[in-house]
Amino acid sequence: MKKDLLALGFIVLAIALILSGTKFQxxxxxxxxxxxxxxxxxxxxxxxxxxxxxxxxxxxxxxxLQSDEFVPQDGVILPETAYVLREGDTxxxxxxxxxxxxxxxxxxxxxxxxxxxxxxxxxxxxxxxFSCGPLSGxxxxxxxxxxxxxxxxxxxxxGDIIEWVYTCDLGRDVGCIWMGGEWEEE
Amino acid sequence: MKQFIKxxxxxxxxxxxxxxxxxxxxxxxxxxxxxxxxxxQTIKGIINWKKLDNGSTLEGPLINDAYLELAGTTPGDWxxxxxxxxxxxxxxAGYLAVIRExxxxxxxxxxxxxxxxxxxxxxxxxxxxxxxxxxxxxGVDANGNNxxxxxxxxxxxxxxxxxxxxxxxxxxxxxxxxDSKRYPxxxxxxxxxxxxxxxxxxxxLTDGGFALYxxxxxxxxxxxxVQSLAPYYNSEKEYTYKxxxxxxxxxxxxxxxIDESVNCLSKMQLNSGDYNSWGTKNVESxxxxxxxxxxxxxxxxxxxxFIKNGNSLLNGIMLYRMEDGGFVHSYTYDQDNPTSLxxxxxxxxxxxxxxxxxxxxxxxxxxxxxxxxxxxxxxxxKNQINALKKEINNLGNTPTTAKIAELMKKYEAIPxxxxxxxxxxYKLSKAAENGGIEIKExxxxxxxxxxxxxxxxxxxxxxxxxTDTDKRKVKAxxxxxxxxxxxxxxxxxxxxxxxxxxxxxxxxxxxxxxxxKEILDIQKxxxxxxxxxxxxxxxxxxxxxxxxxxxxxxxxRYKKLSPYDQKKILRWDDVVKTETQVDNLVxxxxxxxxxxxxxxxxxxFVIKHIKKRKNRKLNEMLALEKEYEEKEKKEGKGx
Numbered sequence: 001m002k003k004d005l006l007a008l009g010f011i012v013l014a015i016a017l018i019l020s021g022t023k024f025q026x027x028x029x030x031x032x033x034x035x036x037x038x039x040x041x042x043x044x045x046x047x048x049x050x051x052x053x054x055x056x057x058x059x060x061x062x063x064x065l066q067s068d069e070f071v072p073q074d075g076v077i078l079p080e081t082a083y084v085l086r087e088g089d090t091x092x093x094x095x096x097x098x099x100x101x102x103x104x105x106x107x108x109x110x111x112x113x114x115x116x117x118x119x120x121x122x123x124x125x126x127x128x129x130f131s132c133g134p135l136s137g138x139x140x141x142x143x144x145x146x147x148x149x150x151x152x153x154x155x156x157x158x159g160d161i162i163e164w165v166y167t168c169d170l171g172r173d174v175g176c177i178w179m180g181g182e183w184e185e186e
Numbered sequence: 187m188k189q190f191i192k193x194x195x196x197x198x199x200x201x202x203x204x205x206x207x208x209x210x211x212x213x214x215x216x217x218x219x220x221x222x223x224x225x226x227q228t229i230k231g232i233i234n235w236k237k238l239d240n241g242s243t244l245e246g247p248l249i250n251d252a253y254l255e256l257a258g259t260t261p262g263d264w265x266x267x268x269x270x271x272x273x274x275x276x277x278x279a280g281y282l283a284v285i286r287e288x289x290x291x292x293x294x295x296x297x298x299x300x301x302x303x304x305x306x307x308x309x310x311x312x313x314x315x316x317x318x319x320x321x322x323x324x325g326v327d328a329n330g331n332n333x334x335x336x337x338x339x340x341x342x343x344x345x346x347x348x349x350x351x352x353x354x355x356x357x358x359x360x361x362x363x364x365d366s367k368r369y370p371x372x373x374x375x376x377x378x379x380x381x382x383x384x385x386x387x388x389x390x391l392t393d394g395g396f397a398l399y400x401x402x403x404x405x406x407x408x409x410x411x412v413q414s415l416a417p418y419y420n421s422e423k424e425y426t427y428k429x430x431x432x433x434x435x436x437x438x439x440x441x442x443x444i445d446e447s448v449n450c451l452s453k454m455q456l457n458s459g460d461y462n463s464w465g466t467k468n469v470e471s472x473x474x475x476x477x478x479x480x481x482x483x484x485x486x487x488x489x490x491x492f493i494k495n496g497n498s499l500l501n502g503i504m505l506y507r508m509e510d511g512g513f514v515h516s517y518t519y520d521q522d523n524p525t526s527l528x529x530x531x532x533x534x535x536x537x538x539x540x541x542x543x544x545x546x547x548x549x550x551x552x553x554x555x556x557x558x559x560x561x562x563x564x565x566x567x568k569n570q571i572n573a574l575k576k577e578i579n580n581l582g583n584t585p586t587t588a589k590i591a592e593l594m595k596k597y598e599a600i601p602x603x604x605x606x607x608x609x610x611x612y613k614l615s616k617a618a619e620n621g622g623i624e625i626k627e628x629x630x631x632x633x634x635x636x637x638x639x640x641x642x643x644x645x646x647x648x649x650x651x652x653t654d655t656d657k658r659k660v661k662a663x664x665x666x667x668x669x670x671x672x673x674x675x676x677x678x679x680x681x682x683x684x685x686x687x688x689x690x691x692x693x694x695x696x697x698x699x700x701x702x703k704e705i706l707d708i709q710k711x712x713x714x715x716x717x718x719x720x721x722x723x724x725x726x727x728x729x730x731x732x733x734x735x736x737x738x739x740x741x742x743r744y745k746k747l748s749p750y751d752q753k754k755i756l757r758w759d760d761v762v763k764t765e766t767q768v769d770n771l772v773x774x775x776x777x778x779x780x781x782x783x784x785x786x787x788x789x790x791f792v793i794k795h796i797k798k799r800k801n802r803k804l805n806e807m808l809a810l811e812k813e814y815e816e817k818e819k820k821e822g823k824g825x
């Protein structure tokens with residue numbers, strides 16, 4: 001009788017385990033596979049990618065790209081999306097993660113391939129620098145400010161808001177204010 | 187370079203992002219005139235700094251494997267221009283071998299070198315010329331046709347997309363590349379010299395200079411425009427065109443445009459001798475102005491227009507020299523840039539200073555200007571030009587008509603393609619104009635045609651010797667190749683092709699070509715793995731059991747790569763994460779199955795056990811019954 005009860009208990013347990021779908025993971029594995037899960041304790045940043053300015057400069061856009069396949073009608077390539085901030089993440093890391101997770105095409109020049117020592121984003125969603133006139137290309141801002149150095153040099157902190165915006169006018173059309181007045185010689 | 191725009195001017199050369207705290211100026215004394223020896227010392231200082239920066243040694247080449255990996259990019263092309271024009275010996279053959287491969291490779295894509303940037307063709311052309319190569323024979327495309335970077339990057343660029351697609355610098359550097367050897371523009375070309383010149387000068391701003399954008403002139407772009415127009419300073423041709431900014435139609439000679447630009451540059455110079463661009467005092471802007479003035483034959487160390495408060499342009503440049511021999515971009519510390527390293531020599535500042543000092547050095551030595559790559563003038567021609575320049579300077583205020591006519595004749599006796607070196611011709615032209623003497627107007631294309639008519643340079647077919655060291659290098663190639671050996675293999679193939687015959691040459695060639703093929707296959711595999719990771723694994727939420735084989739095949743392919751090549755797989759940690767994810771899924775399934783099986787076994791056991799017990803009880807009962815019956819029988823008998 002005792003043996004039977006033991007066996008029956010085991011069966012119940014096994015069925016319960018199977019039904020509950022418990023995963024058998026080590027602690028390390030758990031952390032690795034849940035690194036991007038947003039929890040109340042997570043540090044996060046948000047990123048968005050937009051190309052609204054092209055809609056106002058449609059005629060300057062190279063003809064092959066004049067389609068909502070490349071330029072969404074609302075100009076939004078990636079709506080504001082939150083990602084977990086991993087240790088040491090730069091604006092480039094988050095950008096690369098976001099486009100990979102969302103399967104958005106992106107092409108960039110590695111940090112050693114230009115004289116700036118930073119990754120340079122050449123094209124996103126098939127829209128490249130100069131695709132919409134000689135003053136066009138991608139710029140990024142963090143918390144509303146345009147940094148003047150490359151995205152792979154910008155280390156992020158909790159709560160940062162990263163926005164990639166396409167400019168058709170060397171920044172003026174996306175509110176890059178330092179372009180205008182700060183010119184005078186000392 | 188929109189992401190660096192604050193301090194960036196031209197996409198091709200432009201300035202940099204790294205701000206700095208207090209550099210250590212080595213030569214800061216004002217009013218100092220630099221000797222040729224001092225220039226040479228400074229130039230060598232930059233080269234030595236870059237060698238160490240590259241991971242090379244002072245005795246080794248600057249153009250080492252690490253540098254050659256960047257061939258065909260801005261930081262991989264400009265040092266040759268400075269060093270080559272300075273006559274510094276280095277591994278130019280290595281560069282030519284590698285850039286040929288890279289150009290051929292990039293020509294396989296639909297956009298060739300770039301969709302928008304003609305400056306890619308132009309910069310590579312100049313780097314090839316400076317390395318002793320021929321940009322009109324830069325390789326062979328997929329159809330077996332010759333690759334002519336000058337044609338594709340200048341007069342025929344417009345057949346694909348406008349030279350000015352990226353802005354004015356496409357036109358400017360197009361003209362510089364076209365005039366590097368005074369290449370003639372053939373019939374049927376999309377652009378002519380005149381059309382390129384007009385595109386540049388019509389973008390002149392009202393203050394006389396030029397800019398990438400806006401109405402305020404920028405020193406870099408103004409200087410580059412002057413560099414491109416300089417060969418036409420003596421041209422008497424008048425251009426009538428509509429100015430892009432004012433919309434007004436004007437008629438100007440190039441001389442007038444340049445004079446206005448030079449005037450504008452003079453006004454922009456700071457009291458410290460250097461320049462401000464986009465709000466930052468920096469060495470690159472100063473360097474570009476110096477190159478522009480040298481291209482006009484102006485002595486930057488003595489010309490009063492470019493000495494401010496006792497500081498010449500060269501004094502201004504030297505302010506940025508660091509103790510390690512390199513140059514720093516700017517003094518201005520950039521508070522916005524917490525990760526930039528202050529007080530460090532910078533590769534772009536150094537490369538631009540290198541070729542600028544070379545331009546100044548060439549001027550001091552009486553050599554051709556920086557971007558004039560034609561063979562040096564003969565001593566006879568130099569004397570002829572110098573004698574004329576002296577006579578023009580001695581003309582005085584009221585020269586006789588006969589004297590003017592005499593000097594004009596002497597000027598015309600100089601080959602047209604060399605007349606631009608009579609830097610003070612403008613004085614003669616003015617005197618002629620004042621004296622009512624008619625001046626002949628030539629087409630800007632004539633000089634190039636004249637140049638082309640000169641006997642075609644003999645095809646360079648130097649026979650090299652494939653040395654024992656080279657042979658040892660071939661033998662030392664590892665059995666398991668990696669992309670790390672790419673540069674070496676390409677260089678060896680190039681040398682072997684050009685070397686004289688020897689025993690086993692073919693064996694060496696076969697081995698090298700196999701090695702090249704193997705390395706290219708590895709590169710292809712790296713590209714494919716990167717592509718598969720991107721396309722098949724993201725986003726991970728959808729990773730399921732059915733992806734197990736995909737993930738593991740990628741992991742297995744990765745494991746087959748050498749550690750050097752594994753580093754070229756991007757975001758590998760994401761793949762490791764995915765692998766763990768699917769393995770966990772598999773483990774869950776296995777555990778479920780095992781648990782299920784165990785439950786069944788347990789259940790069977792329990793059922794059997796119960797049955798057995800039942801049977802036993804039944805048997806016991808039966809036995810008991812029997813016993814009872816027998817007992818009864820016995821008792822019955824007894825009764």
